Amino acid sequence: MASTPVMDGLIQRTVSLHLPFNVHFDVTYRCNERCVHCYLDHEDHGEMTTEEIKGVLDQLAEAGTFFLTFSGGEIFLRKDLFELLQYARRLHFDVCLKTNAILIDRQKAALLRELGVRQIQISIYSADADVHDAITKVRGSFGRSMEAIRLLKACGLRVKIACPLMKQNLMAYRTVLALAEELEVPYILDLTITPKMDGDTSLLALRNSGHDLLPVLQDPVLNPSAHGNQEAVKAGGITGSATSSGLESSAYDDIPCSAAHNSCYISPYGDVYPCVQMPVPTGNLRRQRFADIWYGSPQMQRVRAVRESHLPICANCSIRPYCERCPGLAQMEGGDLLGAYERACELAELNARLAGVANPVSAFHKKRNLAVTVGAASPFQILGTPLEASQ
Amino acid sequence: MTDGKPAHNPSLAWREIDGSVVIISPADSMVHELNSTAGFIWKHTDGKRAAEEIASLLTAEFDVSAESALLDTLELLAVLEENGLVMFSPVMEGMRNG
Numbered sequence: 001m002a003s004t005p006v007m008d009g010l011i012q013r014t015v016s017l018h019l020p021f022n023v024h025f026d027v028t029y030r031c032n033e034r035c036v037h038c039y040l041d042h043e044d045h046g047e048m049t050t051e052e053i054k055g056v057l058d059q060l061a062e063a064g065t066f067f068l069t070f071s072g073g074e075i076f077l078r079k080d081l082f083e084l085l086q087y088a089r090r091l092h093f094d095v096c097l098k099t100n101a102i103l104i105d106r107q108k109a110a111l112l113r114e115l116g117v118r119q120i121q122i123s124i125y126s127a128d129a130d131v132h133d134a135i136t137k138v139r140g141s142f143g144r145s146m147e148a149i150r151l152l153k154a155c156g157l158r159v160k161i162a163c164p165l166m167k168q169n170l171m172a173y174r175t176v177l178a179l180a181e182e183l184e185v186p187y188i189l190d191l192t193i194t195p196k197m198d199g200d201t202s203l204l205a206l207r208n209s210g211h212d213l214l215p216v217l218q219d220p221v222l223n224p225s226a227h228g229n230q231e232a233v234k235a236g237g238i239t240g241s242a243t244s245s246g247l248e249s250s251a252y253d254d255i256p257c258s259a260a261h262n263s264c265y266i267s268p269y270g271d272v273y274p275c276v277q278m279p280v281p282t283g284n285l286r287r288q289r290f291a292d293i294w295y296g297s298p299q300m301q302r303v304r305a306v307r308e309s310h311l312p313i314c315a316n317c318s319i320r321p322y323c324e325r326c327p328g329l330a331q332m333e334g335g336d337l338l339g340a341y342e343r344a345c346e347l348a349e350l351n352a353r354l355a356g357v358a359n360p361v362s363a364f365h366k367k368r369n370l371a372v373t374v375g376a377a378s379p380f381q382i383l384g385t386p387l388e389a390s391q
Numbered sequence: 392m393t394d395g396k397p398a399h400n401p402s403l404a405w406r407e408i409d410g411s412v413v414i415i416s417p418a419d420s421m422v423h424e425l426n427s428t429a430g431f432i433w434k435h436t437d438g439k440r441a442a443e444e445i446a447s448l449l450t451a452e453f454d455v456s457a458e459s460a461l462l463d464t465l466e467l468l469a470v471l472e473e474n475g476l477v478m479f480s481p482v483m484e485g486m487r488n489g
Contacts, residue, residue, distance in 0.1 A: 094404035116402035118417035
């Protein structure tokens, strides 16, 4: 949602009061697709029951949660989904869904409309059915997702397309843009491929290299920084994280992200984390009250205490404005919640260079290269390959 | 039209946050924020009370005259209705003055 003065003020207050304004709730990890880049284990290890989830929703409403995203796994595999949605809406949550939509028919679309679901985010990997289906590993999935989008739109529901970009579909992004335009729906391209939740990093092999991403990063529609438009850079452009709420605010300027400040993640097993991408367990809702975890967990408090100025490397990085560092990925990929990690630095350098910064080098790379070039007359000469040379 | 008993548009999402009531309409994703007085009126707009009843609750809660409370309540409800946030149940003939 675009930030407005009202929304910005609300975010400022929820951050300063530590209200759990925005909760991402995975109600199942089961799925009817097998996307090649998925970070989840799709086995059911004991999902919360309908009554357990309702109890959690009561607690979230009491704690001040307003934005509630039901995600998975594939949420429509839960037989009680509509009962949960109805319950959530009775508690006046603003409800958004993330789904592959292949189980949505006309009747379900009408029910979603009736229940007042605000937005349904649907993953589409390409306008080419073969490319899409090869990623989901379900033949016909593209056609079914597209049909669902049309049904939802026909019911007057707001649909958003999310397109994670990986090696399999990188250059399909233009077709997704065209599709979104044709359907008149917003979209988000996500350059983030994350390790699995258990720490397995094999999925990172699906990531595009920085060099391969250049056409995307240079696309003036997608990346305003390519034209040095700092206001647009701050607004986030149209690339970002498909797992994010998309709520932008200056309240986040002094903190690494919203995790533990005014947002958190709940797993189907009742585990609470600061974010879906931050594997820091803070408590379990089968044993503890939400408010006790949110306000009392030492892990949650630790994440909440971090300020940008505390980041030992990134705080002094000259190209930080071009960086989309994620604390969770810093933990998963670099082993340190406060640390820097290669992927963020690589993309930040590319973005900075495209915005016209001469020879941009992240603080992390400067430090690392200083370490490996001790004694060299000019260690910085080895850094910052010019853009032209890397093409 | 502010006759009848006002009720929230059921498609809305809303929450009281730090003393304010925040409302989002899923139809247009518009965010509305009500201050504490308006939020009080909002929270008592339940489809069971008429504007006059809400106004008397407002008088009891805040330092405001009955006349002023009624005017404020009617004015707010009209704005909320105009924005599609509140709906008025029709008043049956014969019940209007009863």
